[in-house]
Amino acid sequence: MSDSIEPTATTTSGGGQMESFVYDDKIVRMFMLATFIWGVVAFLVGVIVAAQLAFPQLNIGPWLSFGRLRPLHTNAAIFAFAGNGVFTAVYYSTQRLCKARMFSDLLSKLHFWGWQLIIVAAALTIPLGITTGKEYAELEWPIDIAIAVVWAGFFGINFIGTLIKRRERHMYVALWFYIASLVAVSVLHIFNSLAIPASFLKSYPVYAGVQDAFIQWWYGHNAVAFFLTTPFLGLMYYFLPKAANRPVFSYRLSIIHFWSLVFIYIWAGPHHLHYTALPVWASTLGMLFSVMLWMPSWGGMINGLMTLRGAWNKVTTDPVLKFFVVGVTFYGMSTFEGPLLSVKTVNALSHYTDWTIAHVHAGTLGWNGFMIFGMMYWLLPRLFQTPLYSVKLATTHFWIGTIGILLYVMSIYTAGITQGLMWRAFDQNGTLAYPDFVETTLRLMPMYWIRIIGGTLYLGGMALLGWNFFMTWKNRPSKYDEPVNQAPALTKDYTDPQNPPSRLSANTDLGHKGDVWLRGNWHRRWERLPVRFTVWVVIAVVTASLFEAIPMFLIRSNVPTIASVMPYTPLELEGRDIYIAEGCYNCHSQMIRPMRAETVRYGEYSKPGEFVYDHPFQWGSRRIGPDLARVGGKYSHQWHYEHLKNPPFLIEGSIMPKYGWMETSKVDFEGIQAKINAMLMLGVPYGAEIDTAPEIAREQAKLIASELAVQANDPPLAEIWDTKMIALIAYLQRVGVDIGNPAPEEAEGEE
Amino acid sequence: MSEQPSNTNGSGDAYGDLLDHEYDGIHEYDNPTPGWWHLIFIGAVLFAFPYAVFFHWSPMGWSIHEAYDAEVAAHTKKMFGELTDISPNDETIASLMGNEKFMSAMQGTFATKCASCHLASGGGMVGPNLTDDVYKNVKSLAEIYTVIDQGVTAAGMPAWGRQLSDIEIILMSAYVGSLRGENVAGGKGPEGDAIAPWPVVAPMKLESDNAEATS
Numbered sequence A: 001m002s003d004s005i006e007p008t009a010t011t012t013s014g015g016g017q018m019e020s021f022v023y024d025d026k027i028v029r030m031f032m033l034a035t036f037i038w039g040v041v042a043f044l045v046g047v048i049v050a051a052q053l054a055f056p057q058l059n060i061g062p063w064l065s066f067g068r069l070r071p072l073h074t075n076a077a078i079f080a081f082a083g084n085g086v087f088t089a090v091y092y093s094t095q096r097l098c099k100a101r102m103f104s105d106l107l108s109k110l111h112f113w114g115w116q117l118i119i120v121a122a123a124l125t126i127p128l129g130i131t132t133g134k135e136y137a138e139l140e141w142p143i144d145i146a147i148a149v150v151w152a153g154f155f156g157i158n159f160i161g162t163l164i165k166r167r168e169r170h171m172y173v174a175l176w177f178y179i180a181s182l183v184a185v186s187v188l189h190i191f192n193s194l195a196i197p198a199s200f201l202k203s204y205p206v207y208a209g210v211q212d213a214f215i216q217w218w219y220g221h222n223a224v225a226f227f228l229t230t231p232f233l234g235l236m237y238y239f240l241p242k243a244a245n246r247p248v249f250s251y252r253l254s255i256i257h258f259w260s261l262v263f264i265y266i267w268a269g270p271h272h273l274h275y276t277a278l279p280v281w282a283s284t285l286g287m288l289f290s291v292m293l294w295m296p297s298w299g300g301m302i303n304g305l306m307t308l309r310g311a312w313n314k315v316t317t318d319p320v321l322k323f324f325v326v327g328v329t330f331y332g333m334s335t336f337e338g339p340l341l342s343v344k345t346v347n348a349l350s351h352y353t354d355w356t357i358a359h360v361h362a363g364t365l366g367w368n369g370f371m372i373f374g375m376m377y378w379l380l381p382r383l384f385q386t387p388l389y390s391v392k393l394a395t396t397h398f399w400i401g402t403i404g405i406l407l408y409v410m411s412i413y414t415a416g417i418t419q420g421l422m423w424r425a426f427d428q429n430g431t432l433a434y435p436d437f438v439e440t441t442l443r444l445m446p447m448y449w450i451r452i453i454g455g456t457l458y459l460g461g462m463a464l465l466g467w468n469f470f471m472t473w474k475n476r477p478s479k480y481d482e483p484v485n486q487a488p489a490l491t492k493d494y495t496d497p498q499n500p501p502s503r504l505s506a507n508t509d510l511g512h513k514g515d516v517w518l519r520g521n522w523h524r525r526w527e528r529l530p531v532r533f534t535v536w537v538v539i540a541v542v543t544a545s546l547f548e549a550i551p552m553f554l555i556r557s558n559v560p561t562i563a564s565v566m567p568y569t570p571l572e573l574e575g576r577d578i579y580i581a582e583g584c585y586n587c588h589s590q591m592i593r594p595m596r597a598e599t600v601r602y603g604e605y606s607k608p609g610e611f612v613y614d615h616p617f618q619w620g621s622r623r624i625g626p627d628l629a630r631v632g633g634k635y636s637h638q639w640h641y642e643h644l645k646n647p648p649f650l651i652e653g654s655i656m657p658k659y660g661w662m663e664t665s666k667v668d669f670e671g672i673q674a675k676i677n678a679m680l681m682l683g684v685p686y687g688a689e690i691d692t693a694p695e696i697a698r699e700q701a702k703l704i705a706s707e708l709a710v711q712a713n714d715p716p717l718a719e720i721w722d723t724k725m726i727a728l729i730a731y732l733q734r735v736g737v738d739i740g741n742p743a744p745e746e747a748e749g750e751e
Numbered sequence B: 001m002s003e004q005p006s007n008t009n010g011s012g013d014a015y016g017d018l019l020d021h022e023y024d025g026i027h028e029y030d031n032p033t034p035g036w037w038h039l040i041f042i043g044a045v046l047f048a049f050p051y052a053v054f055f056h057w058s059p060m061g062w063s064i065h066e067a068y069d070a071e072v073a074a075h076t077k078k079m080f081g082e083l084t085d086i087s088p089n090d091e092t093i094a095s096l097m098g099n100e101k102f103m104s105a106m107q108g109t110f111a112t113k114c115a116s117c118h119l120a121s122g123g124g125m126v127g128p129n130l131t132d133d134v135y136k137n138v139k140s141l142a143e144i145y146t147v148i149d150q151g152v153t154a155a156g157m158p159a160w161g162r163q164l165s166d167i168e169i170i171l172m173s174a175y176v177g178s179l180r181g182e183n184v185a186g187g188k189g190p191e192g193d194a195i196a197p198w199p200v201v202a203p204m205k206l207e208s209d210n211a212e213a214t215s
Helices: A026-054 A066-098 A105-125 A141-164 A173-192 A209-227 A230-244 A251-273 A280-306 A319-342 A344-350 A354-383 A391-424 A437-442 A445-474 A509-518 A521-526 A530-554 A570-581 A596-602 A637-645 A669-681 A688-712 A715-722 A724-734 B035-057 B064-083 B090-096 B100-113 B141-150 B166-179 B207-214
Strands: A018-021 A195-199 A202-205 A485-488 B008-013 B016-023 B026-029
Touching: A026 A066, A026 A105, A026 A354, A026 A445, A066 A105, A066 A141, A066 A173, A066 A209, A066 A230, A066 A354, A105 A141, A141 A173, A141 A195, A141 A530, A173 A209, A173 A230, A173 A251, A173 A530, A195 A669, A202 A669, A209 A230, A209 A251, A209 A530, A230 A251, A230 A280, A230 A319, A230 A354, A230 B026, A251 A280, A251 A319, A251 A530, A251 B026, A280 A319, A280 A344, A280 A530, A280 B035, A319 A344, A319 A354, A319 A391, A344 A354, A344 A391, A354 A391, A354 A445, A391 A437, A391 A445, A391 A596, A521 A530, A570 A669, A570 A688, A570 A724, A596 B064, A596 B100, A637 A688, A637 A724, A669 A688, A688 A715, A688 A724, A715 A724, B064 B166, B090 B141, B090 B166, B100 B166, B141 B166
Parallel strands: none
Antiparallel strands: A018 A485, A195 A202, B008 B016, B016 B026
């Protein structure tokens, strides 16, 4: 077997005391099983939410409605399926690349069970509507703390500890990518999740409006970078050359694409917020760094595909390599498409449409999914020490999965571009060609049906993997062979090899020095100093972050104050929490861009100063339904009431879930005081009268309910004043109206 | 680029020289990074900085908001340029009711803003039927303007004065007025009182009528 330790290792290392060690493969098996199980969950929920868009009657009750299930799908796909896949790769390859067992078996176990518990907590809280309302960071503060402890604490110490006690002098490129993932995800998660708790399961982020949006997409974009890209590049760098049994194409390319990727990726987050109320300078930075990111990303693809030179014949027979080739190809396509979508004018069309959805699914289904499947088919015979049950089944999985992805992305690309073009189409009079939003939704239905087929095929492939997994496991030996490996300990007295001579024949001294530098021996030295290497990664990530974050928070002109913008009333705040809990932001944006097609449809474009009390911001990222930034005052209470109860009754063909249950679900008025207090801590100027928040909320609720009863000509409706229905209507009627109000008197003298 | 680098182990094959790196059986080639890769990477960097300077600091750059304002101004001029000095009285509104260009534009606006309560046909749903002959809050065309502009809070009719310009509201009043008596199928039952018929006035003379007639 090619992965047994070569005896030549003793000659290349420092010649310390020979030591014996056994790899911990049990933990790898556990992570691999978890990857499979959560993969099934993630894909199944994915198919369900896809079906809910085509068949809205599948929204069942509050718990299984699209707004709550969609975050469950994304969190399960990213953190449960891809996360456990990453840990499988890290725990298997790190031990071998370091010639060492993991630093601590206890930490390995704590990491595994801690992570699974977090996932279970997520799977319970999200359908219950317990959410922060920030995409891919929905989990509430106690779970956030657990994530920080498990990731940075258990996993971080275990991983870095293994690097420190390694027996291989230099760290291979896969480990660099693992280091970057560990460090960056810790920083991103902690800073994006900073919040003030209002109760055990409810908190408000410390950032508001524009700044919250900035931090959220700094996080959101770099979660893609450091959770779905860098660890998978590490996975690729280990498993692809192992499976192909070929040397890696270019060591120098690994160095340059690693550092450029780590440094440049961090800047690109604001490309998620083009044309929004985010300052334009940040938007420009986001676009330019995304364009610069294209080649650093492709460095990984080149090193992946070019490593297969001399092994392409194997691709025809080996499903592992098939998965890897298609996975890396999807990586290449997604990382070309990313910079393309970050160009402002392209983004003007694509933003809020299914184009983004297609883009991320090409990435997750194609790149993350297929890299994990390839790895699993390679690992199954090695971890269960018996041949794979069926290569044919694995190949079938590959083809079903590939067809599934293609059906998914092609239909959803079509849907995205179709809807984007319909939204902006004007007739010859300069009025909207498709004034009724629902027309643009109904047009997508055939594409949504195809998506369900694609997703089901992908899930079906997973069933084949499950069968292969189970049958291979069944054939395992009664007792696993645990070979004892031997390698000399590293000694301190290591001298780096001499720098190679300059290759330049005639040049200045500086030229020669530059040439020697380009040969990369300095980097070779870093590769044997894991702590220093980690520090440099931290510096790269943090510096890039601060370059954007500091001006974002310090320059006042980024968010010009609007005197008439006031904090939400206690009832409106409660209504806003209902809006967040129901996941309304999954389908409705609250951000009108400065384009005529938007302002004609929705009203005046959104200004930065309108969001200063929005903890969290709710700008959204996809318009499955229309934008709501100016919904306040646009409809009657009665309209909202009828619409929430039965959307298709008012809007024929509407695919929105029904929220009639809110009419009987009571508001916890006494609980509002704690929320207001949390807001006060965040500096929201509520003034002195605010220790009677429940009373104030009750009064407003009764007023709105009585107005509703008059509008509907139905006096008993006034009785529902203490329900979530009224609180939500109170919030909806407030959204986006302040800007049109006269400024309060105190504000005079400003400017 | 390099014939025989000192840090390779001298072995290699048609695909490159091997470095003396070995990790769990994985080797690495000393291949250079592809030239086109460098060119595009450097090209992207060289594009980025001049672009930022051009877009944000040069006189040739433009702001997204200025571009938007210009777009709106151009549209307003094109659509409503000849209507600058009209006021919301019965005669003016009545004189616009027959104008095909404006009424078809308002049909689009009606579908965006009003249809959610009054249906695209005007037949009414949460809001009253606008195609019958009775009215709840209106006795004249000018009062339609007032209702659209200021809303009717008790009835849940929003005030559109914030979102639509004066001219647009005048035109919308004309459009709503023109729906009277259409009695679309499936319309909501009558609410309110019968009122006097709209005044009969000559259509407003507009230059664009001639332009369209010749085109």
